[in-house]
Amino acid sequence: MRMSEGVEWALHTCLNLAWVGPEKAVPAARLAAFYDLPPAYLSKQLQALVQAEIASSSSGPKGGFRLAREPEIITLMDIVTAIEGPERAFRCSEIRRRAPQSLATQGFLHPCHVDWAMREAELAWRRELAAKSLADVQRTVLRSSPGIPEHTRRWFSEH
Amino acid sequence: MRMSEGVEWALHTCLNLAWVGPEKAVPAARLAAFYDLPPAYLSKQLQALVQAEIASSSSGPKGGFRLAREPEIITLMDIVTAIEGPERAFRCSEIRRRAPQSLATQGFLHPCHVDWAMREAELAWRRELAAKSLADVQRTVLRSSPGIPEHTRRWFSEH
């Protein structure tokens, strides 16, 4: 089980967009340059963020990406789901129905208990991610490195 | 993010081994036949379970697999880790160190906050899985379908 590397990029990029603020749009190429990432590929991730209505895009000169909502109402779960898709990590294929006894015991009438246990664990994970907003992360960063917001904002203003 | 299908197979197979009990060894081919799975591939998953000391194997006639420990002290986390490996789903590549400002703000002295949030969520998931033992699942199954244990045991005794 491996999460796409794009998730890390998306999270940090959303954070950068949050520092810049919604007034100014930032092109994908510039967002990529900040971390020295492949611009075309980051662009793909940004598309996903737009589709999920986390970011909004505008074309042409002075165009680019900006956050579509306030950081306070963007959760880490939103971002992860946007990149990874809404599918669960564990996918129950109802394997038990192929068991020779499944007809005799009518096991398929009840929900799959293995699936249920896995679902519950994954829900705990989702709950935890949904409880943390982008603004929460901003506050944590601000506490440990107060200079970062201004530095970042300034870097994206240059050029 | 997608969990290997082998995890589902391993979970159900461990459950079957639990019903059969540790007295009798069951060959991989027979375990595969129960759900009509590719025998050679399930064999590979079983190898992983042996390496994780969840199951034990024996060669030759009357050989096969059996649980190495009591179901009470085998957690779902153990099984998932055995198949998927110990690696985390989200892997922080310390992307922030490539930021142009990282030297100025000495951001790399503090832990990565994005990573920390993701780690915490994944820990919640692991905790949940570690809290559920194979015996717990057995009890749930027993409650809803009391016939299954005996049916399963009998099927593996035939032939």
Next chain:
DNA sequence: GTAGATATACTCGGATAAGACGTGTCCGAGTATCCCTGG
């Protein structure tokens, strides 16, 4: 009848291919800006 050696058949285990998904790249469509021209 019993014990030992041997042949046998069955098991696992690691080395070896095929397919799916994530990764990475490119170029075309669209748009806001800027400039130029005419009034």
Next chain:
DNA sequence: CCAGGGATACTCGGACACGTCTTATCCGAGTATATCTAC
């Protein structure tokens, strides 16, 4: 001086290859059993 039209340059967005991991398979090494033979 001002307004409108057009050219321009910059942006995103979807279509197109590459690499890596999961999936799937096979065959050889090893072992407990059962048989056969000799005592």
